Amino acid sequence: MHEPEFKAVDPRKRFLLWFVPPLAVFAAGLTVLLVSGHVTGPFRHITVVRAMLASKRDFFQDEQVKRILMARGYQVHVTPVGSRDLARTPDLDSYHFVFPSGHVANEHVKARRTGKHAVPFRPFFTPVVLGTFREYAEALVKAGVATPYDRGEQPFYYNLDVDQFMKLVVAHKRWSDYKLANGNRVIIQSPDPCKAYSGAVLVGFLASAVDDNPPQTVADAEARAREVKPHVDAQGQAGEDMAPKYFAPEGPTHAVIAVIYEHQYLAHQLNRRGADKERVLLYPTVQHQSTPELISFSPEGDRIGELMMTDPALRRRAVELGFHSLGWNGATEQDFAGHLTGQGLPEPPSGETGRVALPKAELFERMLDVVGDCR
Incomplete structure (x- = not known):
């Protein structure tokens, strides 16, 4: 019968056997982070x-x-x-x-x-655009005021004739007139023109539909503003940004047509795994690029x-x-x-149509004051 054997293990070797492999991994990782600049971040000014x-x-x-x-x-x-x-x-x-x-x-x-x-x-x-939903864009196509821009069965972009659209607004047309369940008026909703630039641009869009020539005097600016004001007032109380309401799951109940920026829509589409085919953009026949x-x-x-x-x-x-x-x-x-x-998204018609002619800064400011009752 063999006697049991006992081996003396140097504790220093045991420590090295346990410590060296993790140290090697740490050293390699540290080298990568140093090269990429991530580790120095917390230590730099x-x-x-x-x-x-x-x-x-x-x-x-x-x-x-x-x-x-x-x-x-x-x-x-x-x-x-x-x-x-x-x-x-x-x-x-x-x-x-x-x-x-x-x-x-x-x-x-x-x-x-x-x-x-x-x-x-x-x-x-980034252009100022109008965000809407496919069924409403198709209703505008049937009304003769919008046309699809990109080809395909489900276009993402439509051109909107603002002059013709305003005729629907003036006539107090409702979405139900175009066989939709929504009985609300056909209007555009925007941020407060007193605070947000996109809301101010809507005033410019509507003013250009009244007259292509921008006002040249304070009196002309005030008169144009009074013509536009009822159409802005029709949307009710405005906020500072329409995008959160438009992109919310219940978006159609908040804003059927919302003034937003093109980049907000494109970011929404690009950040998804699949395209949002319900939401589409309307590009006014006269565009404005912010x-x-x-x-x-x-x-x-x-x-x-x-x-x-x-x-x-x-x-x-x-x-x-x-x-x-x-x-x-x-x-x-x-x-x-x-x-x-x-990314599978067609190029939009940015800059392919005429530009809206906004008035000079001081005259435009006066128009906004009148339209928005700014204080």
């Missing part, structure tokens, strides 16, 4: 940039955009506000940059910054603006969020259409 933004704040609130900026050493603290309120805020100078949505607010901000640091950047644009300006008040704001214009990751993310990227010379970059078609 992060510059917090204060910004006041209108509807384009959804770009800076995107999680991927936040990560990209953090990797570059910046964190943007967003204060949300409507474009017109932004331009009038008393503490405007306390921010590093602002990002209003339209030219009226842009001009007000620049006027207030006369003689001070005010550097504009135009990284992208080309927001990031207006910097400081070196920190300048750096964010420069990154928006040059950083490949931010530029790519802007397209993924539905924006048309613009270069330094204002030319549209060509990756927009390719990205959409690559």
Whole structure:
């Protein structure tokens, strides 16, 4: 019978056998993170940039955009506000940059910054469009005021003749007149024109339907506004952003036709696993492209603006969020259409029709005051 054997194991070897494999895995992982720049993030200096933004704040609130900026050493603290309120805020100078949505607010901000640091950047644009639902778009086709843009049995985009559409509005037509269960009036719902730029653009759309020529005097602007006002008042109390209501599951009960931005619709479609075939866009025969300006008040704001214009990751993310990227010379970059078609979404008719002629900033401001009873 053999006696049992006992082996003495050096505790140092046992420790190494247990510790070395995990250490090797950790070291390899650390190397990858260091190369990618993720580990250094918590240890590097992060510059917090204060910004006041209108509807384009959804770009800076995107999680991927936040990560990209953090990797570059910046964190943007967003204060949300409507474009017109932004331009009038008393503490405007306390921010590093602002990002209003339209030219009226842009001009007000620049006027207030006369003689001070005010550097504009135009990284992208997005058209103001009308979001609706397929059955309502088809009803407008039957009414002779809309036509499908993209081919196929279920188009995503339709052209809308605003002049002819306004005849339906003036005649107090109801959706039930076109064999729909909805007995409400055919109207467009928008954000408050006193606060949101997209709401203001609707006033411009309706004013152009009254007369293609923009008003040239204060008296003309007030008279045009009084013609438009009943059609804006018909929608009832307005909020600051129609997109949340339009994209909600019960969207048709909130807003049959809603003024939104094209990028909001495209982002909605691109973020889904399958296309939302119920929601479609109406493109007015006279379009308006919102080309927001990031207006910097400081070196920190300048750096964010420069990154928006040059950083490949931010530029790519802007397209993924539905924006048309613009270069330094204002030319549209060509990756927009390719990205959409690559995701199975047809290219929209952005910029293919005439542009709505908005009045001069001060006259347009007066029109908005009259239409919205702004205070």
